[in-house]
Amino acid sequence: MIPARLPAGLAIAAIVATSLSGCAAAVIAAPLAAGAGVYKSAQDRPSKRERKRAQQAAPKPGQVYTAPDGSKVQVTTLTTLPPPSGVSGAPAARGSTAPAGIQYLYGSGEAAALSIQAYQALWNYLKVEIGYRRDKGQVRSVVLAPGSTLDNPRFEPCGKRPMAVVLDVDETALLNLGYEYDEAVRGRAYDPARWARWEQTGADKIAAVPGAAEALAAARREGFTIIFNSNRSVASAAQTAAALEQAGLGPADLFDTLWLRGEGEPSGKDARRAKIAQRYCIVAMAGDQLGDFSDLFNAPDAPVLARRNSVEGTLLAPLWGAGWFMLPNPVYGTGLKGGVDDIFPPDARWTDPEEKK
């Protein structure tokens, strides 16, 4: 098979012609046209030399070749081939099945689709909803105003501050492929010291979350400032900025468009959100953790179902997909807690009738 990269223009032209032809069509298709190509990922990131070779050959996806052995071969959009099976000399852990969360988030098309969908929704929201409200002078911040509770949220008008999108970094904008690979291969649990070394040395072993680069580039072109609010350490600000650049998500400048956790600071993000909101009107937020939207979601010792209900059973429910944008992450985070009895409500427990006999 001959790996080929799909030209950006082709994707847009075709999809607009065949599928999206309505009023919101241009809106929805725009982020795809925006980036350097179609949605990319680490496995879709050829080296400079490979990229050059692909451009010279430039076969079209779907094109059928007759291979030297006479067989018919169809060109795909893949840019790298999967590793050969049965790599010799690899430790046993490498060949074995990865944990389900890792398989899902970093390996599945399902998770990639969820991410693309979230970034499409973000872009669509900025373009349609914020575009409309901007014209009417009715833009409000999506950061909970001081004194809000989850049951009694309040949002304030923005005045004339410039509009910004605030998002988390890890597993929201960047996939930490290198770190997760190392942890999975060794079967180790999370270690803050190892993570600190990862922040310092892993800037080129990452990928953009599918859809992120295109949506952020499109938002910047429309005049929105993109601001990252992360619990990565201020001590590795330069390396984090480099990782964001590497993934096509930059620029990110410390204390302006990049806010990180200072030595000894708590892990909550409300304080940094407040600082950002002094200068910007935050019209959209994106994250993979509830704490990326408000620290109120992380009340200490909150029972599992109370925390879940605070998302779906309060006045905040309508914000998901309309101001607040969630990215998938079943691999780590504050949402991963509880035993079976904490998670399944008593009236929804079933016992296999065969077991009862």
Next chain:
Amino acid sequence: MIPARLPAGLAIAAIVATSLSGCAAAVIAAPLAAGAGVYKSAQDRPSKRERKRAQQAAPKPGQVYTAPDGSKVQVTTLTTLPPPSGVSGAPAARGSTAPAGIQYLYGSGEAAALSIQAYQALWNYLKVEIGYRRDKGQVRSVVLAPGSTLDNPRFEPCGKRPMAVVLDVDETALLNLGYEYDEAVRGRAYDPARWARWEQTGADKIAAVPGAAEALAAARREGFTIIFNSNRSVASAAQTAAALEQAGLGPADLFDTLWLRGEGEPSGKDARRAKIAQRYCIVAMAGDQLGDFSDLFNAPDAPVLARRNSVEGTLLAPLWGAGWFMLPNPVYGTGLKGGVDDIFPPDARWTDPEEKK
């Protein structure tokens, strides 16, 4: 604490007044007004008697009471309290930590937010995009036309067929709480015979996926037919229809708005999609598996990264969130496969420098 149910009107009035005041505001808020209340789940599903009591008392969320002991108590929107900790006599497995995927999908607010977001996007798409195209007579099916490939997709105009939304059942419309509880508590792997018994006897141990009931009700009111396409067995059609009713997602009528897998039929869904498309114009699809959109995604023996790339690196990428709507499911499915070496591309592997020494 006094559990109280939030009246439906309140949620909408408040959110429209405080947050959503633009052109798409009515659109986005509508599904919330649609259902019997705010987003509900099993833990948010009181018995009839409980519901009656709550209506009589009807305290408002956020309201502060002075409790009999003199302490101040604020009313929440929760309708049930979490189970007490340290349940005595329970087997060890019940108290222990649940698998991460279970914690995420059934317990976390993060997954609930992802689901609400997906259904908001579906409703928004039907209202804005399809509404516009319907006026112009430019509606196309989102089912891949015969002869399509993932690299060369084609979509056909609908003519005058009535418009429908086709969606999967399990972990797309319904959360199978009872079954997953039983499996987690026993530490068992999936067993088709046990699943068959679940289909037959578990209709009341489920919950609607957050956001589903409201979005489907709103779509029906706008004239869209809601059709379920599931690999549940035709033999338990009545019980599956009852489960959908119970969750507030019905009606579902076999061979019209409910399509199930017949005895000995393959697990692919394209054949049933084709039958549905003979009578309806399928303008949106929702699922938690790529096979809910096209069987082409499940080519046998496709390498992990090739399958993932078929989602994000092809002409199909712009459909996620705009015609095709993905729901989260890191617990089971065809996307959960592969070892570490299949998932992480060679150029994104990192080794902790401390390990190298």
